[in-house]
């Protein structure tokens with residue numbers, strides 16, 4: 001079984017962000033980078049499926065500058081078999097339709113039985129790429145999956161809805177699955193597997209070879225939201241902070257009365 | 258400008274997000290028509306044409322069929338934009354429709370500025386203004402970003418539609434969230450643990466503060482996904498919605514899906530090491546501190562009162 005997993009490298013969301021000189025994206029300097037959280041579930045599910053079937057070949061795809069190879073190595077250490085690095089220094093400016101177009105172009109003649117993506121990225125958060133890939137390849141896609149089981153080409157899935165309700169759906173492969181938090185427990189790569197990953201194949205493909213679609217939207221501006229204010233910010237030493245907070249709670253809420 | 262609003266229902270019940278679509282249309286001063294796969298027994302309060310497909314025929318989750326039905330309505334109404342809620346229904350269906358329409362899709366819109374759509378970036382730490390390059394667009398709206406100023410009123414002119422089919426994805430029913438356990442909705446005080454607690458042992462700190470304040474403890478999703486706290490204590494869109502007198506968010510960044518479950522609390526305190534964490538937007542007091550140091554000290558002082 002051939003499996004494709006699509007991952008993205010994103011900044012740690014606790015980073016201190018700045019807007020870059022163009023005024024249309026965040027500055028990429030002084031940030032810690034990691035695998036998009038949703039994609040960790042996608043990688044894990046692909047690896048679990050291979051383990052279940054006792055055979056399989058997992059390609060992990062990532063679009064970005066050379067820096068994304070670090071994140072790709074983590075997914076190789078988690079159990080993917082090879083990497084396809086689509087080299088693009090301008091990846092952050094690409095909108096979901098372009099990203100999906102590149103993935104579909106890569107995948108179109110490779111007979112992947114399953115394609116896993118995260119349900120969204122933590123930075124853009126558009127939630128479009130996985131579904132668009134399915135549309136472009138003409139195969140079904142199911143989004144926001146929190147339970148997955150595979151048996152002889154049939155997928156039993158649960159989609160998560162609001163309020164913790166789940167929708168039970170069945171679909172046949174080939175298919176695209178977009179993974180939601182909690183789908184599984186992503187493994188930590190072990191040291192031997194990190195060593196093994198270093199020897200795994202990492203193909204490099206130029207974005208120009210795969211980008212065949214035109215963008216349909218453009219970012220005009222990026223900025224920090226206006227602070228609505230009102231909120232009090234307390235800083236200092238723990239005991240002092242506790243005294244201040246208790247005073248406020250006594251004054252403003254009935255809780256400590 | 259004309260918008261086609263895609264309302265939502267589940268098991269025949271209209272979902273509240275449908276009114277946020279109307280609020281968005283009002284803000285733009287746009288003409289509207291509405292589409293709903295639902296039931297005649299629960300129609301939106303809306304003055305306008307409602308294209309209604311019966312959920313018994315079109316299915317609860319059948320994106321192929323729903324897309325086909327919407328495309329028929331688009332043919333008739335020729336809207337400039339098709340507007341969905343950014344919900345499990347909307348974010349699943351919108352890209353499929355946008356693909357067929359060859360339209361730009363702009364996700365999770367929170368506002369409009371100079372004719373461009375404003376969307377959040379990086380857990381709402383930043384905003385982005387997006388301009389569509391296609392004449393027709395598909396838009397999804399962030400949960401709670403638009404609200405009607407007045408209670409909705411009106412009676413739709415219902416036009417029944419049918420005909421969508423879809424066979425690729427087979428929907429076999431809903432599974433409800435586990436019932437039982439604590440009823441957070443009844444608690445006057447809730448202290449919640451976020452990923453910032455670092456390890457499961459620290460749930461005890463949060464529980465201890467909750468007890469000292471005479472309340473219950475809750476959690477954000479990652480803490481529940483890691484099985485550190487049971488699901489019925491999760492606060493947010495895929496957990497519970499709570500409105501206690503006091504909500505204390507410890508080590509919680511303030512993602513929109515968490516805020517949706519607690520931002521109507523009467524008084525909100527956040528404890529976070531990151532002064533810029535988005536939880537600061539809704540907090541009455543943001544204590545910039547390491548919860549592992551601060552929470553035990555606070556608990557002790559409250560116990561000593």
Ligand SMILES: Cc1cc2nc3c(=O)[nH]c(=O)nc-3n(C[C@H](O)[C@H](O)[C@H](O)COP(=O)(O)OP(=O)(O)OC[C@H]3O[C@@H](n4cnc5c(N)ncnc54)[C@H](O)[C@@H]3O)c2cc1C
Nearest residue numbers: 451452453477478493494495496508509510514530531548
């Ligand atoms: C469809 C969908 C539905 C979702 N539903 C929900 C839901 O119902 N509920 C929910 O909560 N989430 C939900 N999420 C997930 C949500 O998007 C966030 O990922 C989640 O809320 C983040 O949880 P967190 O704030 O605990 O963790 P993080 O975002 O990782 O934040 C951790 C915070 O802790 C702070 N911190 C770290 N160390 C310390 C310390 N020592 N002391 C103090 N502060 C510290 C950090 O500065 C940071 O702000 C949903 C997501 C999706 C896509």
